[in-house]
Amino acid sequence: MLNYSTKSVIALIALMLVPTLAAALEFKSVAVPKAVLYDAPSGSAKKLLLLSQGYPVEIIVNLGDWLKVRDAQGGISWVEAKQLSGKRTVLVTVANAEIRSDAVVTSSLLATLEKDVVLEVVDPKLNNGWLKVKHRDGVTGFVLISSVWGFN
16 A cells, blocks of 8 residues: 555655646648548548648547547547648637737737638747637737637
């Protein structure tokens, strides 16, 4: 049976690993006009879905030529690694997400976005819960991280 001291050390080690695990999330985006997602890591596997260029995915498993990914809806599938890029994008997950001129809610409103719009990440560093992004039409500003998916 473990004593109190041993349990404390185990708990401390487990808590120290949590930030490491959270930071281990890896996201990529679709690099081609339409990426085919499969139910297994093979071109002869069942085709499940098509994702448009820029769509972000979370990497779950990397087998080299094939990647197991999670999409914004939580679906798990396989995609050829060559169809993805390291370009960072996020997907708007709420209706009426706002792009602001600065990382504060009182700054000028630059755009209001519908759900499922893809945004390019301009600066991967969070600023008080805001992420600097760029819309495909050129609008650059800040969006609340709680309004998007695809960023760790």
